[in-house]
Amino acid sequence: MSEPAPDSFESLDPDTILNAVEHHTGLFLDGSLTPFNSYINRVYGVTDEEGNRYVVKFYRNYRWSDEALADEHIFLNDCTNFEIPVPITLGESPVGRSGGFRFSVFPRISGRTFDIESDEDWIRSGALIGRVHAAGRLKKAPHRTLCDPEHTTGQYINRLIAEKIVHPDCLSEFSAVCTESLERAKRAYRACAGSGADWGRIHGDCHRGNILRKSDGTLTILDFDDMMTGPAIQDLWLLLPGHLEDSRRELNLMLEGYEEFCSFDRPSAELVESLRFMRQIYFLNWCALQRNDPLFAERNPGWGEKAFWIRETGDLETQLDFLA
Template identity: 30%
Template sequence: MSHPYDSLTPDTIIEAVESLGYLSDNRIFPLNSYENRVYQVGIEEETPLIAKFYRPERWSKEQILEEHDFIAELAEVELPAVQPVKINSCTLHEHKGFQFALFPRYGGHAPECDDADTLLQLGRLLGRIHQVGAVKPFQHRPGITIEQYATNSYRFLLESNFIPLDLVKAYQTLAEDCIKQVEAIWQSGIKPTAIRIHGDCHLGNILTRGDQFHFVDFDDSRMAPAIQDLWMFLSGDRHQQTAQLSELIGGYNEFYTFNTSELRLIEVFRTLRLMHYSAWLAKRWDDPAFPHSFTWFNTPRYWADHILELREQLAALQEAPLSLY
């Protein structure tokens, strides 16, 4: 079966970039992106550009432009968010049915989060980002909900026959228990405030060179509590995570006040991401890039490991939340 990205050939990529007035040197280098298609495109006698082709039918034009507008707001206050190139007052373009945007190329590597000073700096930057994000809500982009990320993912996987028959009962039982626990925590009196956030703020979406940071890929930007942009920096045992969290929040509170009741949501959002990720891979399995790149998915070993992760996550949901020093 054909896939929409089958028609995104090298010629189409070059034609799209050149339709905006650039002259390509025909050098194209695919970057590590699967939900969308992202390429470094060489430009004659100029620095290469990054061309991002949005997955068809995922986001509407209005939703993509809200992402771009949010990045522009951050750039206006000199926050290091890589914004799309504006051409003839537009940041979103179309070519042969694909919506696409061009970005400047930034070099760098993921930051090392075992360094206290790095965490402090990242906390400051996220505090400033959320300060801007709290000014107004998104009108078109969705939020992060238990139904969308957990319940719908669970139902999709059960109905799509991805899980081996001998593991279905174990998956069903654990997934239902995790959802019940997540719902109980969410309804336990926590009062999080949904603001505009990055949405997928893992280390791979931050580039650092020297003491400079750049936040990239706001594609999953949504309305959600601030903790969603913070918890993915935490790793290691409970003591290590507490120390990391204290540095992050210490920097964060210099610019925007963190709601400490959201600490109870760390394992909630970890659970939502875990369940959503498996369903995301399954939903994208008709895209040839996914079986090629995620060869370990949809094997009996994968589902056995996933069930073990859910069991461990259920235990984590029942533990006391992390606290600040």
């Protein structure tokens, strides 16, 4: 029988972490432990007795099923088979278990955040994502999130309201802007459906902080924790410097690199502002899942209070103006 899954990370102490890594990988660690910034999971740096450095990620329980975690690691393995530089796990299985927690261990990748400063940088970033998507279209990820307004974003909105997470004084305005935005997002998706928009396994959270430039100049993409099934444009728009109307040049440069490795349905670029709204809701739901975690409360004072929901509702109203 498997151990019960803890509701929080409070029982995750240094000995538990180090022993779990050693047992899962066969490594002999030097006993050092460095916590890294991570919101929904717990991530630590460890070092073996020979000075090699690793990262261990303990997954938040109840967020992903075992099958969903398997989908993530199958995707990573497919990327590796395409010679795409991504983190690949150590141990006999991608996911280990200890004390009711699930975790994975990776070699630590050193590098700097990839600052996109030139046309060539935009092309390179698009090429990297195109390679990832070429691997992503090999298989499906049936247990992961579907990047779709009706089946995912709508559920998140309903949860935020039904569980009374939204402050009651802001509920009417929040509900109104979400209802209108959701309808416009659905309309944008329907408009793209007939154009054969390219869907597949995607990274899902491809912002600049998840692309590193290594010392040899190689680009590597990190953190597939939010991988999902969705349109290709989801992994491109997060890198843009602003709204779509102000960023078409940068998008076209990215597509120049992207289309060397993977086809792209050009009309689906018009989903960018709908996807921006959907990400706002996704992030609110993501934070709501953690709201009772003491570390989250410490890092996010005032989350969920009236002033917070006034700001969030205002941001949603601003975004509504960009939705057709």
